[in-house]
Amino acid sequence: MPELPEVETTVKGLQHYVEGHTIKAAQFFRENIRYPLDKSWLKQIEGQKVLFITRRAKLIVMRLEQDFLLWHLGMTGSLRVCQLNEAKRKHDHVELLLDSQRILRFHDPRRFGYLKWFADEESLYQSIAHYGIEPLDEAFDANYLWQLSRNKKQAVKNFIMDQEVVVGVGNIYACEALFYAGIRPQLAAGKVSKSRYQQLVFEIKKVLKEAIAKGGTTLKDFENAEAKPGYFQQVLSVYGREGEACPQCQQMIKAVKLGGRNSFYCPTCQK
């Protein structure tokens, strides 16, 4: 499930193959993914060069000469660069043919991902204005989390997964960061001290950076721009490890549902 490291990995991979190249043709293979795909702009982007590709939150932003494309990978989405002779796969929903004799394909079995087109920077910014701070930004610190969380009864795990608070942290990295910070995921966000938030902020940044270095986490579906998996799943400490021994104390890892999502923690190491 693409969180910040997987989206970052995808963007870095795409830059090499796509930036500076011109879109020769664009097409959809279905009307709907997460949102309806609007055919009206398909012809409009043909002939435009992709100037650059960046990440904001879990979003992939493509700056074209005139317009913007905004992709969200959802749960099972991926963007991969194909050779001209590579067969289209089941669940490939969108493709862009490039003048570099490559095809960029959006693949998404569960179709929680989306693609939106924006005619100008202002409408793009408007649509992502509600997003919170970037976790790797210096301004994301203990003070920020502590101040925002006062009087909140919401579980601290749900709090740090709220994209209006801090972006890019999904279920996997929230579980892992809370484990290293020694904080129980179900603890009320408003009851976490500033010094514990300091530890949590440090661990969030650390776990995200390490996951980026390993090319992200591939549980089932994630593949990068070259259709290769990530390797961070090999070093997950608690996520998906219910019943297994905690790597720090050997006690059994537990799972609890928070906000409908499975949350893994060590009852001994996390208080």
Next chain:
DNA sequence: CCCGATTCCTGTAGGC
């Protein structure tokens, strides 16, 4: 306002 529940979707795993 706050926050939990529900909804979208398909592949896979586990039970019988």
Next chain:
DNA sequence: TGCCTACAGGAATCGG
């Protein structure tokens, strides 16, 4: 072996 059900979850939306 095969059928059925439960589960995975990002995030918008709904409702208490």
